[in-house]
């Protein structure tokens with residue numbers, strides 16, 4: 399483990415200084431409720447936790463993924479063998495009316511723990527201020543290195559997302575917990591934990607007024623709206639937008655953690671909005687699932703979900719510069735999806751479909767419905783991930799319709 403980090407880091411640094419991280423030789427174990435255990439070494443916080451074990455195929459952007467509120471409660475296994483090479487930047491940005499005050503996707507690490515094959519003990523990047531291990535430690539988040547992440551991933555692909563226990567230090571020598579002791583985050587309303595409690599505004603002088611329902615917004619969604627000069631008001635996830643809708647040009651529903659059926663209340667309020675309001679509505683990931691549930695579709699739990707920045711989606715309908723039949727590479731992080739049903743509810747049509755597993759990747763209102771509503775399961779605003787869909791999908795379909 400050690401030697402590979404040492405050899406790679408200076409080569410990547412192109413003459414920049416490299417810095418040492420601080421992985422430990424403290425033992426650590428990942429136990430799965432299904433009975434398997436994986437033993438490695440601890441880094442980050444020396445703390446044992448429970449969570450839901452998921453894997454991501456992303457090669458970069460561990461900092462963005464780990465601060466994405468949709469990862470709350472999850473033990474994130476990276477399939478990329480070495481993680482941490484470029485360290486972690488300072489996460490403080492000026493807090494003003496234009497920005498949410500962070501560089502990454504939220505203030506804190508949201509993942510319950512991370513599991514890597516090989517944590518980089520040296521890091522180098524001109525913006526880095528600390529190592530992945532130190533960042534985890536400061537945020538009280540445990541990590542395990544030196545485990546066979548390929549074996550864990552193969553297992554999760556077969557048996558699905560599995561409840562897990564990260565046991566550190568003395569705990570790692572104890573037997574795995576009883577099945578009844580595992581915490582199942584999908585039982586909790588995680589959205590309620592990460593959504594803003596009070597409404598707030600960004601860029602109040604902006605040229606169009608957009609209301610955002612915050613299910614656990616990635617900062618880059620808000621940044622992207624402001625960058626397009628939208629005046630943004632962010633509301634708690636269960637706020638009744640119908641009470642204020644006359645003041646807005648568009649409604650946006652964000653990403654968020656956990657099972658969308660915990661947010662049925664928001665879907666029912668949105669059902670009324672859809673029936674009585676004709677202005678543009680756009681949803682990403684959890685937001686897309688809420689739009690789908692409001693439209694009458696069901697959401698279901700996938701076996702292992704889709705997490706990574708290389709998910710191909712096929713456009714089934716043309717809209718704006720999106721052409722039916724074209725494939726876009728997208729950024730994703732989800733466990734649930736909308737059920738494909740035939741026929742689709744009246745006034746709605748599937749928009750995108752996943753090329754790997756045929757899951758619904760987007761829905762839209764039909765041209766005949768007279769509505770302008772879109773939902774996409776992927777993250778068109780990226781951070782991290784490819785920028786394929788930011789212009790064609792996020793900006794073109796939503797914000798530019800309003801300006």
Ligand SMILES: NC(=O)CC[C@H](N)C(=O)O
Pocket residue numbers: 468652653654655656657658682683684685731732733734735
């Ligand atoms: N990133 C998201 O918004 C995820 C939505 C939902 N929590 C899911 O896992 O499917």
